[in-house]
Amino acid sequence: MHCTDGRAIAQLLLRSSGRIAQNCFASLDAPVQTIGALDLPAVPMNMGLEAAMLPNADKAAEKINWLLNY
Numbered sequence: 283m284h285c286t287d288g289r290a291i292a293q294l295l296l297r298s299s300g301r302i303a304q305n306c307f308a309s310l311d312a313p314v315q316t317i318g319a320l321d322l323p324a325v326p327m328n329m330g331l332e333a334a335m336l337p338n339a340d341k342a343a344e345k346i347n348w349l350l351n352y
Contacts, residue, residue: 292318312352317345 299314320335 292316312349315345315349317342 295316295318299316303310303314317337319337322335326332326335
């Protein structure tokens with residue numbers, strides 16, 4: 283699983299996730315997952331909207347639990 287909050291890093295992580303899925307598919311126990319910020323033009327100034335946009339520990343824990351129960 284990859285987690286990022288930046289667009290440039292997200293592109294790199296998506297490419298590496300794709301390569302992992304393509305080259306290691308038969309060995310994987312679950313699909314490769316990527317967690318990142320929502321694709322918005324800018325980070326919102328409102329703290330509530332910013333929290334909804336960016337990845338956090340709760341979102342990561344939810345995705346990890348999903349992977350463990352796959």
